[in-house]
Amino acid sequence: MSSIVSYIVSNSQLPRLSVKNTIALLKEDCTIPFISRYRKELTGNLDEVQIGDIVKFKEQYEVLEKRKKAILKALVEQNVWTSELEQKIRDAKDLRLLEDLYLPFKKNRQTKAERARQNGLEPLAKMIMAQNTDAIESIASKYVKGDLNSTEEVLEGARHIIAEWINERTDLRNNIRYQLERFATISAEIVKAKETEEGAQKYKDYFGWSESLNRIPSHRLLALLRGESEGFIKTKITIDVDKSLDKMESRLIRSQGECAIQIRLAIKDAYKRLLWPALRNEALQQAKEKADDSAIAVFAKNLKQLLLGAPLGEKRVLAIDPGFRTGCKVVCLDAQGGLMYNETIYPHPPKNDSIAAIKKISSLTDAYKIEAIAIGNGTASRETEALIKKVRFKNEIQVFVVSEAGASIYSASKIAREEFPNYDVTVRGAVSIGRRLQDPLAELVKIEPKSIGVGQYQHDVDQTKLQKALDSVVEHCVNAVGVNVNTASKSLLAYVSGIGSKLAENLVNYRSVKGPFSSREDIKKVPRIGDKAFEQSAAFLRIKGADNPLDDSAVHPERYNLVNKMAEDLGQSVLSLIGNNPLLKTIDLKKYCSEAVGLPTLQDIIAELEKPGLDIRERAKVFTFDQTIKTITDLREGQLLPGIVNNITNFGCFVDIGIKESGLIHVSNLSDGFVRDVNDHVHLHEQIIVRVLDVDVSRKRIQLQLKK
Numbered sequence: 035m036s037s038i039v040s041y042i043v044s045n046s047q048l049p050r051l052s053v054k055n056t057i058a059l060l061k062e063d064c065t066i067p068f069i070s071r072y073r074k075e076l077t078g079n080l081d082e083v084q085i086g087d088i089v090k091f092k093e094q095y096e097v098l099e100k101r102k103k104a105i106l107k108a109l110v111e112q113n114v115w116t117s118e119l120e121q122k123i124r125d126a127k128d129l130r131l132l133e134d135l136y137l138p139f140k141k142n143r144q145t146k147a148e149r150a151r152q153n154g155l156e157p158l159a160k161m162i163m164a165q166n167t168d169a170i171e172s173i174a175s176k177y178v179k180g181d182l183n184s185t186e187e188v189l190e191g192a193r194h195i196i197a198e199w200i201n202e203r204t205d206l207r208n209n210i211r212y213q214l215e216r217f218a219t220i221s222a223e224i225v226k227a228k229e230t231e232e233g234a235q236k237y238k239d240y241f242g243w244s245e246s247l248n249r250i251p252s253h254r255l256l257a258l259l260r261g262e263s264e265g266f267i268k269t270k271i272t273i274d275v276d277k278s279l280d281k282m283e284s285r286l287i288r289s290q291g292e293c294a295i296q297i298r299l300a301i302k303d304a305y306k307r308l309l310w311p312a313l314r315n316e317a318l319q320q321a322k323e324k325a326d327d328s329a330i331a332v333f334a335k336n337l338k339q340l341l342l343g344a345p346l347g348e349k350r351v352l353a354i355d356p357g358f359r360t361g362c363k364v365v366c367l368d369a370q371g372g373l374m375y376n377e378t379i380y381p382h383p384p385k386n387d388s389i390a391a392i393k394k395i396s397s398l399t400d401a402y403k404i405e406a407i408a409i410g411n412g413t414a415s416r417e418t419e420a421l422i423k424k425v426r427f428k429n430e431i432q433v434f435v436v437s438e439a440g441a442s443i444y445s446a447s448k449i450a451r452e453e454f455p456n457y458d459v460t461v462r463g464a465v466s467i468g469r470r471l472q473d474p475l476a477e478l479v480k481i482e483p484k485s486i487g488v489g490q491y492q493h494d495v496d497q498t499k500l501q502k503a504l505d506s507v508v509e510h511c512v513n514a515v516g517v518n519v520n521t522a523s524k525s526l527l528a529y530v531s532g533i534g535s536k537l538a539e540n541l542v543n544y545r546s547v548k549g550p551f552s553s554r555e556d557i558k559k560v561p562r563i564g565d566k567a568f569e570q571s572a573a574f575l576r577i578k579g580a581d582n583p584l585d586d587s588a589v590h591p592e593r594y595n596l597v598n599k600m601a602e603d604l605g606q607s608v609l610s611l612i613g614n615n616p617l618l619k620t621i622d623l624k625k626y627c628s629e630a631v632g633l634p635t636l637q638d639i640i641a642e643l644e645k646p647g648l649d650i651r652e653r654a655k656v657f658t659f660d661q662t663i664k665t666i667t668d669l670r671e672g673q674l675l676p677g678i679v680n681n682i683t684n685f686g687c688f689v690d691i692g693i694k695e696s697g698l699i700h701v702s703n704l705s706d707g708f709v710r711d712v713n714d715h716v717h718l719h720e721q722i723i724v725r726v727l728d729v730d731v732s733r734k735r736i737q738l739q740l741k742k
Contacts, residue, residue, distance in 0.1 A: 041127075042091040052078035056088050065531040066506075067513035068570045072590050074634035082510055098129060105136045114139055130316075131204070138202040147198035150191035153182055159195035161293075162300075168291040193296055197304035200282070201312075209281050210309055213273045214317040218247040222258050222267045237261040247271060247321055252328035253684050255321060256491040271314050279305060326495040328684060333489030333500065334507045336682050339718035340488055341511040343474040344654040346434070349405040352398060353468025354422075355438070355460065356414035358382045363464040364395070366402040370521055371469045371476075373454065374402055376461045381421050382414050388421060395425050407431055408471040410438040410464075416664060416692060432656050434471050437680065437719075439488070440481040441466045449480045449525055471654065475515055479508055480525040488718060490683040512574075514650060516588060519557065519575040520550040532570025537563055551577055554585045576647055583609050587646035589639055596626060597639065615644050657721050659692030666695050666731055673726040674741060679716045687716050689724055689738055697736035699724065704740050715740065 042053045055076040059069050066089065070082045077085065102123055109115040119135070126132040150156070158177055162170055170189075177188040200206060221244040228234050240258055261267040282301050287294045348369040355363040362382070366375040375398065381391035398404065409418050415435060422433055444450050445462035454462050469477040483504035484492050492500060512529040519527070519541065527538035537560070544560045545551065554572050557563060563571075573590040580586055584594055600621055601608045611617060623636040660675050662668065677689040680696055686704065688696040699716075701709045709715060716722060728737040 038092065038095050041095045042088055045091045045094075046084070046087050048080070048084060048088065049078055052080055053088055056080065056085055057092060060089065060092070063566060063570075065509075065570050067509065067531045067574070071513075071588075071638070072573065072592075072635070074638075075630070075632040079634050086506065098126075098132065101129060101132055102126070105132065108136075109139060112139060112141075134202075134204045134207060145198065146191075146194040150194045153177075153180065153191055155188065155191045156195055158188065159192040159199075162192055162296050163196060163199070163286075163293075165287075165289040165291070165293040165297075167293065170292040170296060189296060193300040193303060196297065196300035197308060200286070200301060200304040201308040206282055206285065207309065207313065210273075210278055210305075210313050211317070213278055214271075214313060215248060218271055218273050218317060219244055220247045220250060220255070220258070220269060220271050220318075220321075221245075222261070222269050225266055225268055228266050231266070233264060234266045237266050240267055247317065250321070250325075251684055252325035253490050255325045256329060256494045259322065260491065260494050271318060275305070323496070326499060329489065329491050329495050330500050330503045332682065332684055333483075333492055334503050335713055336488035336718050337483055337486065337504055337507045338511060339682075340486065341475045341478055341508065342515070342651050343719050344652040345473045345475070345649070346406055346432075346471045346654040347473075349472065350403055351406050351408055351468040351471055352395070352402070352404045353408040353410075353436075353464050353471070354418055355410045355441075355464040355467055356382075356412065356418040358414050359384060360460075361385070362391070362414070362418055363460045364398065365461060365464040365468060366398055366404065367465065367468045367472070369472075371465075371472055373457075373461075373465055376457070376464070378460075382417050388424075391421060392425050395422065396427065399425075399427055399429075399431060404431060406471065407433045408436045408468045409433065410441065410467045411435050411690065412438045416659070420661070434654060434656060435659075436467050436470050438463075438467060440478070440486045441470075443485040444477075444481045447480070449523075453523075475511055475651075476523065476526050479512065479529060480523065483508060488681050490681075516574055516576050516647065519577060520545065530571050530574050532567045537567060553577060553580050553582060554591055583612055583646065587612075588642045589646075593631070593635070593639060596631065597643070600626065612643055612646055618643055655721070663692055665693055666729065666734060666736065668693075669726050669729045669736065671726055671728065675724055675726065677722055677724050677738075679718055679720045679722060682712050682716065682718055684712065687712055689722065691724065691736075691738075695734050695736055697724065697726075697738040699738045699740050703727065703738065 039050060039054050039057065042048070042057075043050050046053070055073075055078075056069060059073055059076065064073070066082055066085045069077060070080060070085050074080075080088075105123055106115070106120060109119065122135055123132065126135060150159075155177060158170075158174060161167065161173065167173065171185055174188045174192070175185045178185060182188050182191065222237075222240045222242070224234065224237075224241045237257070240254075240261060243258070245254070258267065258269050262269050279301060282305070283298060286301065287297050350369055351367045353365050353367060357363070361378040361380040364377050364379055365373055368374055377394065377398075379387070379391040379394050381388040395407075399407075407422060409415055409422065419433065419435060441463045442459070444466050445459040450459075450462040450466075454465065466477055466480075478486065484500065509529050509531070512526060513531050517526055517530055524535075524538045524542045527533055527541055528535045530538075533541070540561050540563070541557075548559075551557060554575065554577060557572065557575060558568055569592070573588055576587070577585040582594070584591075584597060589597060597608055597611070601611050604611070604617065604621070606614075606617065618640050621640065623633055623640070626636055627633065657678060658676070663673075663675060675691050677691040677697070679687050680690045681688040684701075686698055686700040688698055690696050701712060704712065704715045723741040724738040725741050726736070727739050728735075730736075
């Protein structure tokens with residue numbers, strides 16, 4: 035275990051003991067949310083990000099070790115194993131170095147060098163590299179036989195062997211890597227045959243583009259690669275070739291005779307045919323991985339902000355999925371999101387039956403005691419919002435415009451069909467809009483994160499890595515908020531620490547047969563929830579109105595006796611401790627410290643008793659767009675407008691200002707100073723004021739500036 039700990043410590047710079055204990059917990063099938071929250075004494079108070087890094091480097095180490103074993107096995111089978119080579123392989127710290135060490139022993143197809151060896155030219159190649167003779171052409175003439183018809187063919191074959199040796203030298207490969215990492219340029223040119231096609235205009239900004247490979251922003255590299263994959267542009271990577279060749283010659287050539295001439299030719303061949311294609315592709319792949327990581331990080335940040343969006347809470351909602359020709363789908367939901375009623379109204383063209391629509395909305399809000407209205411932000415959203423403002427309600431009703439992103443994906447999904455088997459996709463979509471207002475997290479977990487549309491180039495990045503990162507974000511958000519085990523859907527429960535999809539299904543089935551859970555202890559009765567699953571999940575599952583008030587808190591059941599002891603020492607009940615901040619402040623936490631429980635855990639317990647089950651999210655707030663702006667042609671330079679941030683990228687953020695087209699606040703227009711991270715200045719779904727800088731109606735582009 036010491037080697038994996040050393041590897042992780044060297045890469046993460048985290049304390050050795052923290053890493054060692056975290057690995058032990060991971061091997062016991064503990065989850066990241068559980069470890070970071072309930073094993074702080076063992077980890078040294080590491081947070082979820084740090085524990086996630088340990089998991090990442092642990093997986094890297096395991097991949098590296100697996101490859102080492104495979105290579106060593108192959109070397110033994112080829113009878114080329116040596117103890118010195120094995121030691122070099124075992125000492126390798128990354129896959130790139132490992133593959134360089136193995137390169138000379140790979141079983142390749144019939145190469146030019148291999149054919150030359152079969153023709154008996156390896157001794158000649160060694161003589162050339164020794165550079166101890168000036169009569170190499172004379173010596174080469176003695177090899178003219180069989181398939182070799184001339185001295186030049188003989189020398190060419192020897193150079194092929196030398197080129198392969200050059201290609202296999204780690205020091206020479208690393209020198210070209212250094213040139214690529216520090217000085218490579220990536221450029222793009224239009225594919226002439228495609229220049230007039232409509233799709234090419236998307237990449238107009240990149241025609242004739244050139245930039246340093248190691249400094250190109252992730253979004254630009256991904257755009258270039260997408261344009262190349264679509265056939266509109268061709269990219270090229272370049273470095274100073276002469277500089278690289280001179281460096282190789284200085285290391286390989288020690289004379290000025292005939293041998294030097296042959297080596298120089300072999301160097302050029304090795305560079306052009308072997309080294310450059312492989313290392314150029316390697317450099318581009320590394321740049322792509324770096325761009326992927328950056329794009330995935332942006333998507334993950336956006337998703338986290340979206341999932342932790344402000345909920346309205348348990349209130350009755352009338353939700354509307356707006357439309358023109360097909361009408362507006364209207365649903366009424368109870369406080370738990372249950373569908374009570376659905377209907378279609380036609381207030382907009384071509385029917386224009388707004389009077390009947392207003393009457394229907396008014397009667398439904400009365401009949402179902404509606405407390406808020408949610409309107410989808412898609413087609414006909416502004417017109418529907420204007421219609422709602424004409425309705426005279428008996429009671430005050432808040433009106434919200436809700437993002438529809440991904441609602442159509444949910445409405446056609448298996449989850450939606452299981453929830454509403456007797457309703458079509460339009461009704462399911464309206465229900466989703468209403469539930470998003472009540473609790474964004476509970477509803478959005480039902481949708482594939484990639485379909486929510488809050489990232490940049492999400493379809494161009496490594497999909498496995500993206501899925502893993504987004505699943506991790508969803509897991510973090512669900513466990514940070516906590517879940518009501520008696521109302522949560524199967525989709526939501528599946529993300530709870532230690533649960534997963536199968537146990538989530540078992541929980542829901544048990545609940546539907548036996549009725550609501552009355553205590554956390556009841557959860558143990560669910561089939562296949564053993565001690566480990568209960569340990570990992572219990573504190574994240576909340577039970578409203580339980581006999582034990584701690585069952586509706588983030589206090590872990592394993593610490594209930596500790597809380598009971600605190601209450602007993604104060605001569606109080608546990609219930610009287612909850613929310614009693616003056617009394618809680620009198621507790622001497624050091625008195626309750628033990629080998630298993632330290633101050634970090636005790637401080638968490640007190641914080642939870644002060645505000646048990648506190649929702650970390652803000653509450654939903656009503657927002658109104660400028661009603662005079664209906665299309666892009668209504669915009670004028672210098673206007674100040676209210677807007678909602680609807681996407682964040684590395685190059686800025688997009689803002690919904692109430693029309694079809696979103697405006698862009700470029701990073702340069704977010705602040706007067708340098709912007710290191712867009713998220714330092716705006717957050718997803720934040721309500722902001724923007725100034726219109728420029729409007730390009732033909733390209734449907736709007737440039738905005740953040741107004742502080």
